Amino acid sequence: MKKIHIDKIKEAVKKLCMEANFFLPADVKESISKAKEKETWPMAKDILDKIMENIDISKEEMVPMCQDTGMACVFLEVGQEVHITGGSVEEAVNEGVRMGYSEGYLRKSVVKDPIKRVNTGDNTPAVIYYNIVTGDKLKIMVAPKGFGSENMSRIKMLKPADGLEGVKEFILETVKQAGPNPCPPIVVGVGIGGTFDRAAFMAKKALTRPLDERNADPYYSELENELLEKINKLGIGPQGFGGKTTALAVNIETYPTHIAGLPVAVNINCHVTRHGEIVL
Amino acid sequence: MDIRIQTPLTEDKVKSLKAGDRVLISGVIYTARDAAHKKMVELLDENKPLPIDVKDAIIYYVGPSPAKPGNAIGSAGPTTSYRMDPYAPRLLDLGLRGMIGKGSRSREVIESIKKNCAVYFAAIGGAAALMAKSIKEAEVVAYEELGSEAIRKLRVEDLPVMVVVDYKGNDLYEIGQKEYLDSIKL
Numbered sequence: 365m366k367k368i369h370i371d372k373i374k375e376a377v378k379k380l381c382m383e384a385n386f387f388l389p390a391d392v393k394e395s396i397s398k399a400k401e402k403e404t405w406p407m408a409k410d411i412l413d414k415i416m417e418n419i420d421i422s423k424e425e426m427v428p429m430c431q432d433t434g435m436a437c438v439f440l441e442v443g444q445e446v447h448i449t450g451g452s453v454e455e456a457v458n459e460g461v462r463m464g465y466s467e468g469y470l471r472k473s474v475v476k477d478p479i480k481r482v483n484t485g486d487n488t489p490a491v492i493y494y495n496i497v498t499g500d501k502l503k504i505m506v507a508p509k510g511f512g513s514e515n516m517s518r519i520k521m522l523k524p525a526d527g528l529e530g531v532k533e534f535i536l537e538t539v540k541q542a543g544p545n546p547c548p549p550i551v552v553g554v555g556i557g558g559t560f561d562r563a564a565f566m567a568k569k570a571l572t573r574p575l576d577e578r579n580a581d582p583y584y585s586e587l588e589n590e591l592l593e594k595i596n597k598l599g600i601g602p603q604g605f606g607g608k609t610t611a612l613a614v615n616i617e618t619y620p621t622h623i624a625g626l627p628v629a630v631n632i633n634c635h636v637t638r639h640g641e642i643v644l
Numbered sequence: 645m646d647i648r649i650q651t652p653l654t655e656d657k658v659k660s661l662k663a664g665d666r667v668l669i670s671g672v673i674y675t676a677r678d679a680a681h682k683k684m685v686e687l688l689d690e691n692k693p694l695p696i697d698v699k700d701a702i703i704y705y706v707g708p709s710p711a712k713p714g715n716a717i718g719s720a721g722p723t724t725s726y727r728m729d730p731y732a733p734r735l736l737d738l739g740l741r742g743m744i745g746k747g748s749r750s751r752e753v754i755e756s757i758k759k760n761c762a763v764y765f766a767a768i769g770g771a772a773a774l775m776a777k778s779i780k781e782a783e784v785v786a787y788e789e790l791g792s793e794a795i796r797k798l799r800v801e802d803l804p805v806m807v808v809v810d811y812k813g814n815d816l817y818e819i820g821q822k823e824y825l826d827s828i829k830l
Contacts (some may be wrong), residue, residue, distance in 0.1 A: 405824050407664075407806075411768055414804075422719075431709045431719040431772040431792075469718055471709040471792050481679075483791055512724045512747075512769060544817050545724050545747035547769035557792040599825040603746065603768055604817050605806070606824030636770045 365499040367447050368644050370456035373504065377460025379561060380506035381436060381447040382468035384640040385428040385641075388419050392551075392612070392637045399609040408607025412549075415602070415635060426468075430636045433470035434508030436461045436490035437568065458488040465621035473511075485570050493565065507572050507639035513550065513632045516542035519564055522626040531556060531628050532591065538630040539595050539611070544604020547634035549612050551575065552595065555629040558619035566617035567631035572639045575613040588614045602635075650804070652700035653741040658763050661807045663814035667765065668802040673702040673744070675796040677723050680787055681731035688734055695786035696795060698735050702742035702765075707792035708782070709772070717782040717798070721772030722746040725764070729753050736760040744805055748817050758813040765805035766816070778803040 396419075400412035422429040438457050442448075450456075465472060465487040470600025474488065475481040499583075518538045522530045535554060542550070578585035591614040601607025612635065621627060649657055649670030661667065674683070674696050684694050705725055709718030725745030732743060733756035741762050746769040749757075757764060767775055778800050786795040808816040 405827070407820065408824075414768055414771050414774060418768075418774040421777075425713065425773065427715075427773045427776070428709050429718040429773060430770045431707060431721050433709055433722070441797075469710045469712050471707065471718070473707070473792070485791070515724070521722040543748055544766075545726065545744065599821050599828075601821065601824060603766065604748075604821070606820035634770055 365447050366443070366445055367449050368502050370448060370450040370453060370530050371503070372644055373448070373453060373456040374460040374463065376644060377438065377457050377506060378464040378467065378502050380504065380640040380642060381461055381464025381470065381508065384506050384508050384638040385433050385468060385470055386422050387640070388429060389574070389639060392635070394418055395575045395612040396549065396635060399612060403602075403608050405601060405607040406515065407605050408609065411602040411605070412609065419463035428470055429638075430510060430634075431471055431473070431489070432473065432510035432512060433465065434489050434510045434638070435474055436487060437507045437509050437640045438490045439495070439505040439507070439569070440492065440493045441495045441497055441503035443497055443499035443501045446502050454492060457490055457492055459492045461488050462486045502644040503641060504644065505572060505639055505641040509568075509638065510634060513546035513634040514633045516546040517567070517621070517630055519560065519627065519629040521560065522628055524624070524626050526626060531626070532594075534628050535591055535614075535630050536594055538632070540598060542632055543600060547636075548600055548604055548633045549602055549635050551607045551633040551637045552591070552610050553631040553633065554614065554616040555631070556616060556618045556627070557621035558623070558627060560627055562619055564626035564631070566619060567629040569630060570615035570617045571633045571637060573615045579591045579616050584616050584618060588616050646804075647740070651702060653702050653763070654700050655741070655761050656767060658741060658761055658811050661763055661810055662812075663807050663810045663816040663819055665807040667805050667807060669702065669805060670801050670803070671799070673704050673798050673800055673803070674785070675704050675706050675708070675798060677705050677793055678709050678727050679790050680795050681728050683787060685731050685734055697798035700741045702744060703717040703735070703740060704798065705743065705745035708776070708796075709792070715776070716777055719772035720776045720779055721769055722767040725749055732756065736762050748810045749809060754809055754813050754815065758811065759810050761811045763811060764809035766808045767803070767805050775803070
């Protein structure tokens with residue numbers, strides 16, 4: 365039995381909120397850098413160059429890479445042997461977000477009610493997902509999600525007869541329709557199977573997988589590669605002005621599903637694909 | 645070759661710009677996004693004056709992050725423009741001459757740009773720390789209660805943007821993609 369006090373959770377979340385906004389994950393930065401080297405279209409190369417410059421400025425000056433510092437998506441992986449003490453985990457996570465977004469001079473982009481739309485003033489509440497696993501560790505991941513890309517995401521309940529071709533078509537159509545809006549080059553998170561909500565969750569979780577890591581199942585890793593190639597053939601390019609690099613990666617997650625269903629969710633992320641994690 | 649433009653953005657300056665041009669804007673521009681546009685259009689519906697003079701003005705669609713002490717502004721890249729599409733034609737009809745954002749505009753907005761001899765610029769989305777370097781002063785001039793969504797008056801020096809929709813209605817999002825795809829066919 366491992367005891368973890370909520371103060372540790374608060375501090376960790378606070379730190380991760382700031383770090384995720386200032387420091388791009390190494391795999392994402394590497395992917396953009398490689399894309400810049402390969403890019404032949406002049407305007408596209410120039411844009412990728414400015415994006416790399418922005419990443420450096422952010423890191424050096426500890427200012428957000430993007431002014432949309434996002435809604436805080438927090439994933440908690442709680443070991444069964446862990447005993448959380450000192451109060452409510454949910455309140456601790458939200459307090460960590462509150463502190464991180466204040467101390468980090470991050471933007472407060474959350475409204476309390478989706479229709480009435482009054483800003484909560486502190487970027488809470490976070491969107492929190494809990495997973496219970498074996499062991500005595502508590503893993504926390506904070507992935508701020510900007511809504512330029514979020515708004516271009518889509519989900520569809522395909523029928524089994526639509527099959528693989530239907531899945532591919534939906535993913536490609538989603539990227540096509542999004543065009544320049546989600547700030548290409550994008551990362552495409554895909555969830556196939558499960559239920560309506562599970563597919564969407566998988567698509568979001570897929571965005572946190574390192575960009576150089578393919579799905580463990582060769583059938584799906586091949587699909588990821590095929591879709592990445594097809595997406596880049598669209599020629600949308602960085603910021604939508606044409607070029608080789610429309611997407612940096614396609615990450616697919618799957619789950620068993622119902623005999624009558626084939627849910628497919630596509631969660632788009634921009635090039636500022638942010639996440640940070642810690643194990644307590 | 646970057647074209648330097650000094651505000652106010654008059655009609656003759658707009659006519660010198662075409663889709664694909666790289667422009668450096670200096671002078672005074674205003675910020676406004678969803679909430680402020682909604683409020684402004686409500687004022688227009690009630691025949692009330694706007695809090696800013698839009699004639700020959702440029703509006704930058706941005707909700708900046710808070711400024712660190714000593715800085716004029718926080719990170720300040722563009723927000724996605726299509727959300728302002730329902731409001732833009734009303735302001736263009738009143739003389740708004742330039743909009744800076746990112747992403748495609750609707751047919752209606754492009755027609756309004758042509759009709760009113762205006763221009764739509766794009767800034768690089770996600771290069772917000774870099775964009776902020778060109779913003780020398782920022783002052784809230786309306787709707788302070790909206791926080792990041794307030795209308796701010798910015799003094800900018802060489803703010804880097806691209807002409808996306810020029811006064812003739814040429815759209816760089818269409819042209820750029822097509823030119824690239826044609827180039828790889830050869």
